[in-house]
Amino acid sequence: MKKIILLSGTPASGKDTISQHLTRIDDKFVLLKKHKTGTGGKLDNSYILIEHSKFESMIEKSEFIQYHYRYNRGYGVSIKELNKIFDSCKVPIIHVGKYENLKPFKELEGVEVVSILLVVSKNETIKRLNARHLDDAEEIESRVNAYIEERAEIASLISSCNSLNFDFMINNDNKSASDIARKIHKISEE
Template sequence: MKPKQGVILYGPPASGKDTVTTALSDLHPRYAQFARLKVGTGKATGYRMGTHEQLHELESAGDVIHANSRYGNTYVIDRPGIGAAFAAGVPVVHLGQVDGVRALVDGYAADWSVVLLWCPREVTEQRSAGRGDSDTAARLAAWDATREDLNMHPGATWDLTIDTTEAPPQDTARLIDQLLAQRAGAATA
């Protein structure tokens, strides 16, 4: 039996995680962004909005794989949600913390391909402003936190590292798809 495959896109805000995920979905419909549980307010698109009670129930059941707080909200990768995402295809999980990557890789058995998407800070600022974000300053602070996170985890390894200012999203999606095909072939060999 083939192991379940998933993709983790790690990178700072506006590094292209949404755009690359769209390109992956366009390449093959089996790819779908994992909708993290979001407890808080603000943008709901791309999330499963939840309550503090739901979060507490997941925590009590041991079903929180990783949770982090940013922008005044709590973002959760939960075991039932990831299970449902694998049942539907190949989940693409967006993360901005190395600890989150490690928690997911160690906490949910699957063949995870981990991709570092990167762009310079000024590009995050330009992209954030260009898409009309009202919280660009917070996104720049998150970019700084992501850079610090990488500096604090020099041993972090990536299956692919892509500078999204140099690689178009469609090319990036093809590289990720090729990586998964290679890994699937190696797993069955």
Template structure:
């Protein structure tokens, strides 16, 4: 059975950092590169065109689409299949509960859901440190993520990690333990 990890949290909560720590722990953990249609940062994305997006939508291969920061970000079926080849375990970053719901519903796999959290002040500090030029938009997204989480009080998580008090390696080890103990192959 295919496996994946969903990391949910506000901007600068540590999704990239914990994904890197997971990859260092076990090379099967790979970052899922969402399809991005737009401008700005390209690292960590598969850059696409509006025509590619239209073709994916026409085939029903868009699992989740998010429009933010003037760009379109897509979790797509072909991308997930490719990311899971050879027993790899993709780590998908999301900041919206609807995305979590759509991925777990529309793409059958054993998903481990992890809530990464940090205070708004931490996002305000980390955002410019990582080179963001739109920290105000990141803080607005933090507010939206907090409201989104509050609107889904029954959301189920295998783990919550407060990233301002938990080292990335420790978080990765805790996530890895959950993946290994809940794996359908274990």
């Protein structure tokens, strides 16, 4: 059966670092490159950068399993990119950001989805953001605000007895990314 590892969490919760460790532990894991519009944020090779008009066209043509807008940028998980990973008999790691982005993946037929919420404190988030966005106070503020909003949304869901629909929650404040990656690897083998 096909399998997907979904990593969700507030900004700077460790999704990228844990994914890097997971792909080193076992080469069957591959980080799915999302399509991204806009400028700013992470500028590494973990995204397929496209123009806004192309992003909108892909939405109209239903080429994304899931897409959303965050930090004035569009992010989308392409069906084509996912199928390329499946065709190579690999397990995609997908960063879904907010918890509501889980639903389209959980509805896929013939695919086992392992969803993991990474939890980190506000102080640790700020520390990580400052290290990552050295000279970009606006980007840091935007991500801290997103952290505050997302934690409030999660707290509201929990207080109203709604399920978050994650298979696992991992506190990533004081644990090494390699230890968490090994834990996720073990979970994925069960």
